[in-house]
Amino acid sequence: MAKSTQSSAASNGVPTGALVLADGTVFLGEGLGAVGAADGEVCFNTSMTGYQEILTDPSYAAQIVAFTFPHIGNVGANNEDIESSSPAASAAARGAVFRARPTLPSNWRAEDDLDSWLKKRNVIALAGLDTRALTRRIREHGMPNAVIAHAPDGKFDLEKLHARAKAWHGLDGLDLAKEVTTAQSYVVNEGLWQWPLGVPEVNEPKFTVVVMDYGVKRNILRALGEIGARTIVLPATATAEEALAHKPDGILLSNGPGDPAATGVYAAPEIKKLVDSGKPVMGVCLGHQMLGLALGAKTMKMGQGHHGANHPVKDQSTGKVEIVSMNHGFAIDTATLPKGVKETHVSLFDGSNCGIELEGKPVFSVQYHPEASPGPQDSHYLFERFAKLMKKKSK
Structure with missing residues (x-):
């Protein structure tokens, strides 16, 4: 079954964790966190810090995150840095992969060690494998479907896990x-x-902002508060009429997981109504993609996606380069942008679309995460831009 197997034994010499890819490749190591098995799409994240924020970001739902930075867990975990805002999004990432076993925490804010915290959140983890080899596979062949498993006794039915990975439908x-x-x-x-x-x-508060919650991160809500906004968070299925009934000064389309075209079936028509209302609209990540869909563009699946806190993005209007935090496996197809929709930002890694605005209207969005959690704060100005649009509209 397996094309290749790479293993790292646990302390008793028996591998207790496994990552089985849909193509048959098996990585063995030390199981951590919750016991059991979970399927998902494997992506790699290049961030050097912020592992707790990453693992609690609802945008990682149905994904297994492999960290390229080898030392994960040294600052422990705490309740203040959890990014999921809704109880429904408490799971977020389904699995985590580390090069080295997480160390005991050494930070004054730590309330728990990473292994115990993963158990409590029902996240399966695997340590001790060659994350560089896994990252190279993803770079060359795209993000694979896989099953991550943790069995303390080291007994795995690899054939069954492989069949499960092959059968998983993907994103x-x-x-x-x-x-x-x-x-x-x-x-x-x-x-x-x-x-x-x-x-x-x-x-x-100076403003009232309605947030359409497709998987919103808590720090986005806090960043809105920083510009003086009182935020009202509504479910993803809320209608434009329900949003506008709150008489908001602006609307934010949040980040979230999954295929934007699938969510856009019911969300894009409502977003179009919000745009037509004349209210300032700001989109982030999935919200950016679905704003594009609402305006007539199309989205596409990326090979390896963008996941990390060191991505260079160029602002087309100013020429400024920002280092930003990203987490997405889909993107707006620039070639499909309709007339009147301007591309504002592009990735300097691969030229993919990272921002749009609707000419003549207070509507804009970005593919990356301006709340910077985790990541650099180069893009906090986007919330100030949103505030200026709301202030101008209210006059």
Whole structure:
């Protein structure tokens, strides 16, 4: 069955974790976190920090994240850095792959060690394999479907795991927003975390922003609070009429997982109505892709996607290069952008689309994560741009 097998024994000499790819390749190592098996698409993330934010980002639903940085876990985990905002999105990533076994935490903010934290969140992890070899496979052949498994006794039915990996449908055509979105609306009045105060409350909001929750990250809500916004978070299936009934100053289309074309079946028509309302609209990640769909563009699946906190993006209007945080496996097909929709940002890695705006209207979106959690803060200005649009519209 297996084309190749790479293994790393656990402390007792028996591999207790396995990653079985759909093509038959098997990676063995030390199982960590939850016990059991989970299927998903394997991607690699190049971030050197922020593993907790990554693993709790709802955009990673149905994915297994392989970390290229070898030392993961040394700052432990805490409740303040969890990025999932809705209880429905508590699982986020289905699995995690590490080069070395996570060390015990050494950080004053740590409330738990990574292994225990993974168990509590029901995330299966694997340590001790050659993540460089896995990353090279993804770079050359694309993101594979796979099953990650953890068995403390080291007993695996590799044939069965391989059949499961081959049978998994993958992300194409998969609407995951409904699985991670909030079940009911809620209000957030928080700003960005500050040392030593923690998370401040926004006592006198300047704006009301409705967030269409396709898998929103908590730090996006806090970044909105930082510009003085009171945010009302609505489910992914909410209609434009329901959103506008809150009399918002602006609407944010959030990040999220899955195939944008699948979620766009029900979301894109509502987004088009929001655009036509004249309200300022800002899109992030999946929200960016679905804004493109609503405006008449098409999306496409990427080979290896963009996952990391060191991606260079060029602002076409200013020539400025930003280093940004990214997490996406789909992209807007630039060739399909209709007249009146301007490409504003491009990736300097592969030239793929990273931003659009609707000419003559207060509507824009970006493929990357301006809330920078984790990642550099080069793009925080986009929230200020959103605030200026809302302020101008309210006059």
